[in-house]
Every structure is written in structure tokens, then in C-alpha cells.
Amino acid sequence: MFRLDGQVAIVTGGAQGIGVGICKIFTEAGATVALWDVADGQPVVDEITAEGGNIFYQKVDVTSKESVAAAVAEIMDKHTRIDILINNAGIIRDKSFLKMTEDQWDAVMNVNVKSLYVTAKAVLPHMIEAGYGRIVSASSINAMLGAFGQTNYGASKAAIQGFTRSLCREVGKYGITVNCVAPGFIKTAMTDSIPEEIIAGAVQQIPVRRIGMPEDMGYAYLYLASKESSFINGITLHANGGSYPT
Numbered sequence: 001m002f003r004l005d006g007q008v009a010i011v012t013g014g015a016q017g018i019g020v021g022i023c024k025i026f027t028e029a030g031a032t033v034a035l036w037d038v039a040d041g042q043p044v045v046d047e048i049t050a051e052g053g054n055i056f057y058q059k060v061d062v063t064s065k066e067s068v069a070a071a072v073a074e075i076m077d078k079h080t081r082i083d084i085l086i087n088n089a090g091i092i093r094d095k096s097f098l099k100m101t102e103d104q105w106d107a108v109m110n111v112n113v114k115s116l117y118v119t120a121k122a123v124l125p126h127m128i129e130a131g132y133g134r135i136v137s138a139s140s141i142n143a144m145l146g147a148f149g150q151t152n153y154g155a156s157k158a159a160i161q162g163f164t165r166s167l168c169r170e171v172g173k174y175g176i177t178v179n180c181v182a183p184g185f186i187k188t189a190m191t192d193s194i195p196e197e198i199i200a201g202a203v204q205q206i207p208v209r210r211i212g213m214p215e216d217m218g219y220a221y222l223y224l225a226s227k228e229s230s231f232i233n234g235i236t237l238h239a240n241g242g243s244y245p246t
């Protein structure tokens with residue numbers, strides 16, 4: 001159950017944070033993973049390869065049609081299939097709305113939302129031809145809760161849910177499901193810079209009384225990326241320890 005043996009998965013933004021957790025869980029489940037990132041993903045590839053995982057790094061900017069097309073062509077050439085697309089890459093450019101610049105707005109929309117147009121467009125023809133596919137994208141708890149300084153990010157993460165609910169209606173007939181994961185408070189390089197007492201206070205608000213780990217997200221993505229989730233389509237899986245019970 002929940003094995004990905006023989007399958008090829010693209011994980012965007014795999015060079016750090018949650019993406020690393022997804023790469024680890026997917027390779028442990030037997031997938032061959034194409035780690036896409038603008039940052040250097042080779043250290044993650046080396047670590048996972050040393051543990052016996054099948055993974056390779058492609059330097060890809062998910063906002064660029066050319067960059068994505070070249071990487072997809074290379075995967076199809078070498079591995080002949082793409083079963084899973086995980087749209088995990090994302091950025092923040094936090095600023096209170098009145099101070100937010102157009103560049104900060106556009107950067108977040110470009111990386112977080114336009115990227116889904118670019119990656120799904122490139123990958124879907126191969127999934128449709130195969131009659132099978134899984135697309136899972138990163139939303140956020142802040143799409144529902146909102147957060148001070150995150151009008152751009154909150155709008156982008158809510159847009160991902162809208163994209164998911166519409167695309168799922170178009171491609172379900174080809175054996176392709178489209179879902180998202182909305183992570184809560186997850187331990188990454190970003191949260192490591194937050195003072196310990198603030199983290200402790202935040203953890204008190206999480207019913208399971210702990211911060212989420214990248215591997216927790218890996219398992220959430222694994223479920224939606226698996227063959228076994230074939231009747232789950234268009235949903236947002238809230239992975240937040242109960243902070244936003246739905």
C-alpha cells in the first residue's frame with residue numbers, strides 16, 4: 001500500500017524545507033524523483049542517494065516555460081514517464097498591504113500561481129497519454145486564516161485551491177487527480193530563525209502540541225500521490241495538527 005515503485009515524480013522546490021521531506025518519503029516509497037529547484041538541489045540528492053533512493057536534480061525555474069519544457073523533455077527521454085507532479089515551490093514577500101510594492105505582489109503571484117499553469121501545461125499531455133497522473137500543489141493554512149503582511153501570499157495560496165478544484169473537473173476522465181495540501185506550522189530553515197519562546201507559544205495553539213516536520217508533509221503528499229487515493233479529487237488536505245479543523 002502507498003508504494004510508488006516504478007513511478008516517476010517531479011518535486012518542485014525540493015532543495016530545502018518541506019520539499020526535502022517530500023523527496024525523502026517519495027524515494028522511500030520507491031519513486032524515482034526529479035528534484036526541481038532554482039537553488040542547488042545536489043546536496044539533497046547526494047544525501048538521499050547515499051540512503052539508497054533514486055533521485056536526480058534538475059535546475060528548473062518553475063515560472064519559465066523554457067526551463068520546465070527542457071526538464072520535462074529530459075525526464076521523458078531518460079525515464080519515459082511522469083506519474084506525479086508535486087507543485088511545492090513557493091515564496092513569501094511579506095509586507096503590510098499599504099506598504100506592499102507591485103513587485104512584491106507580482107513575485108509571489110508569479111512563483112506561487114503562474115508556476116502551476118507552466119508546470120501542469122508541460123506535464124499533463126504525458127499524463128493524459130498514459131491515462132494516469134497525480135498533481136498535488138502546496139496551499140497553506142494561511143489561505144484560510146489569513147495573516148498580517150500576507151495579502152499577496154494568502155491570495156496566491158487560495159488561488160491554488162481554486163485552480164485545483166477547476167482542473168480536477170477537466171482531467172479526472174483521464175485517470176488524473178488534482179489535489180492540494182495546506183500545511184500548518186512546519187519546521188524549516190525559516191522557522192529555525194524564530195525565537196524559541198515564540199515557537200513554544202505557537203505550539204500551544206496546535207492541538208497535537210508540536211510543530212509539523214517536513215516528513216509529516218511528505219506523508220500527506222504521499223497519500224494524495226498514491227494509486228490508492230484515486231477517488232479523492234479536488235480537495236485540500238489540511239495538514240496542521242488540528243490548528244484549522246475542517
Ligand code: NAD
Nearest residue numbers: 013016017018037038039061062088089090138140183186
Ligand atoms: P522553502 O522556502 O524552505 O523552500 C521553497 C523552495 O522553493 C526553495 O528551495 C526555493 O529555492 C524553491 N523555489 C523558489 N522559487 C522557485 C522557482 N521559481 N523555481 C523553482 N524553485 C523555486 O519553503 P517551505 O517552507 O519548505 O515551503 C514549501 C511550500 O509549502 C511552499 O509553497 C510554502 O508556501 C508552503 N507552506 C509552507 C509552510 C511552512 O510552515 N513552512 C506552511 C504552509 C505552506
